[in-house]
Amino acid sequence: MNHQPNWRIPFGILLLLFVLTTYALIIARYLPEIIGEWHILVQTVIYLLLGVAWLPPLRRFLIWMEAGRGK
Numbered sequence: 001m002n003h004q005p006n007w008r009i010p011f012g013i014l015l016l017l018f019v020l021t022t023y024a025l026i027i028a029r030y031l032p033e034i035i036g037e038w039h040i041l042v043q044t045v046i047y048l049l050l051g052v053a054w055l056p057p058l059r060r061f062l063i064w065m066e067a068g069r070g071k
Helices: 008-035 040-052 055-067
Strands: none
16 A cells, blocks of 8 residues: 555545546436436336446556556
């Protein structure tokens, strides 16, 4: 764990907030038009998958924020 302050942590937090907000707005704006008439269980599965789709790339991003390198 790096105990020295660096620019990557505040920048990374702001970038993460921006990217997740943009992702959520795009999903909320365009997806209901596409799947709005589908069965509610299918919609639920799609929204659940999209709700966790951003988690796998988060590991590398957090490593970069903390250590400054990808893994």
